[in-house]
Amino acid sequence: MEALQHTLKESFGIVFDDLSLLETAFTHTSYANEHRLLKISHNERLEFLGDAVLQLLISQYLYLKYPTKTEGDMSKLRSMIVREESLAGFSKDCGFDQYIKLGKGEEKSGGRTRETILGDLFEAFLGALLLDKDVDAVQTFLDQVMIPKVETGSYEQVKDYKTQLQELLQTKGEVTIVYTVVNEEGPAHAKQFEVEVTADGQSLSKGQGRSKKMAEQAAAKKALEQLT
Amino acid sequence: MEALQHTLKESFGIVFDDLSLLETAFTHTSYANEHRLLKISHNERLEFLGDAVLQLLISQYLYLKYPTKTEGDMSKLRSMIVREESLAGFSKDCGFDQYIKLGKGEEKSGGRTRETILGDLFEAFLGALLLDKDVDAVQTFLDQVMIPKVETGSYEQVKDYKTQLQELLQTKGEVTIVYTVVNEEGPAHAKQFEVEVTADGQSLSKGQGRSKKMAEQAAAKKALEQLT
Known part of the structure; x- marks a missing residue:
């Protein structure tokens, strides 16, 4: 956790007030299940929240950037930007994969590189950041991490x-x-x-x-x- | 538009800086299509944005209110709260149905009372409010209009x-x-x-x-x- 806190501060200027939120965001269900008696929280609820804040901020970004795109086109582009594979990549870019706590079975079977786990982790982190700070803090983080890649237009070229x-x-x-x-x-x-x-x-x-x-x-x- | 502005100010303390956003939120595609040469904007893009801010604020509300609900349960409850029929009701509660601009055909066939149109209008209004103000302003509006009804627990009892x-x-x-x-x-x-x-x-x-x-x-x- 200290290494993670250090990374967040150095790379993104983020200092969490409530460390338990950060702890929860980086705890996979498989870890919580293995330590059931300790009643550790896992990150699924934060992921639910993080998904929603991500959808909003990407929607707003697309709305302002593309004044002539229809809602259907914005919706398609948004789903390409926020898809699991893409989010997993951002998790890795941020070095988050090093810090997630996994159950032993999950760790053995390669969970640390699994896209679902890393994508969910990214969303859970956004949820924790939203609760610890506010929407603007999440926006600032996305401006550092995601938006530069979106700006390259690489998502628009990716047709399925x-x-x-x-x-x-x-x-x-x-x-x-x-x-x-x-x-x-x-x-x-x-x-x-x-x-x-x-x-x-x-x-x-x-x-x-x-x-x-x-x-x-x-x-x-x-x-x-x-x-x- | 003046009557609408009056209603918004008196009932909710909302004064729009950018009136064109309000105008767009209250313009249905059928009206814009009938006046194609005037290149009037309709509310579908704002609805896209409003849907996202609504999802986020209801997600955050549920997360904080129900610390033990799983993300699956929150997700179900959210979808009941933000479903079309429910949003159409809020549109009517706010008197928004009086102010939407519809095409003639849509008006004749009862569009002014149609749930899809009124639900979309509610979302479009939220999108306009977000752009004109910020997330907090949308939160304040929802606290006045939607949350009291959610608090009654009526959505939880509605099992399909x-x-x-x-x-x-x-x-x-x-x-x-x-x-x-x-x-x-x-x-x-x-x-x-x-x-x-x-x-x-x-x-x-x-x-x-x-x-x-x-x-x-x-x-x-x-x-x-x-x-x-």
Whole structure:
């Protein structure tokens, strides 16, 4: 905790008044469950709050930055910016992954690098910061950490691969694209899916991922690489 | 607009600096579409922003009020509090329905009392208030308008009727409950659905509503009334 406090102060000028909030934000359910008798709080409730403050600040940012985008376009862009994979990256950029407390099983199975855990951690931290300070403090932190990346426009370029593949294939006329799970393995907390994508029944590629959705995206990405 | 400004000042102590924001919040797309050449802004972008600030403030309220609720329970409660029907009610409570600018067609077909329009209007107003003032001003307004109703606990008691019906019927053992649309009428913008609910093939009741979901709830509600 002291190393974390030091990092927050040095890198972001953040000093928590209520250290128990910070402690809770960096405690994963798996750790709290292993120490049930101590009644330690975990970060799921803070994540709920952090998700909401993040949604608001990104919405406001998009509203002001893009005066002509429709609410539908803003909504799409927002969901790309705040998606788990993206938030997990910010958690790592901030070095948060070093400080999260995990249960032993979770630690062994690679929880420290798992995107869900790191994405949730980022949101929980924002929730703790909101409660300890205010919305402006969260804004200042996001201005340091997230907004510079958003400003590069990298999120706008990221179109999801399934859409890209569909658009590419349809230029040659009607085509039926089907994604099928062809393999599924590993224990519940570390499932791995394999998905095959076909166009008019012809196999294009296969992709792997932690969820069906991610495996589909991976398969579409590979198909795009092969086709272009 | 002057009557609206008067109402806002007298009832809530709110004076807008940027009147164009207020104007936009109270302009429905149907009105903007009818006056396309004037390039009038409508309230959909503000609604996007207002929805986000509402979610945050209700999340924070729930977090602080219920220290032991899980994020799942908070999330359910939040969605009941911020649902369209509820927001439309607040719009009416504030007298906002008198001031929204609608297109002629929308006005004729009863748009001024439509829940989607009034719910969106409430959110758009919150978005305008956020931009004209800050999060605290929105909080103060919600403390006057929404929170007293939330405090009555009425949202917690509202369990959805389909769940209640299922719980009631299952006390007597396994039962198969089916909802079927038996009638659907009216033009696209004013559809009316009729749904019949059956338990193990035996008809219990019928309900009407503007959407399938609402008709299902109405049918379940009626069945509950008959059974209890």
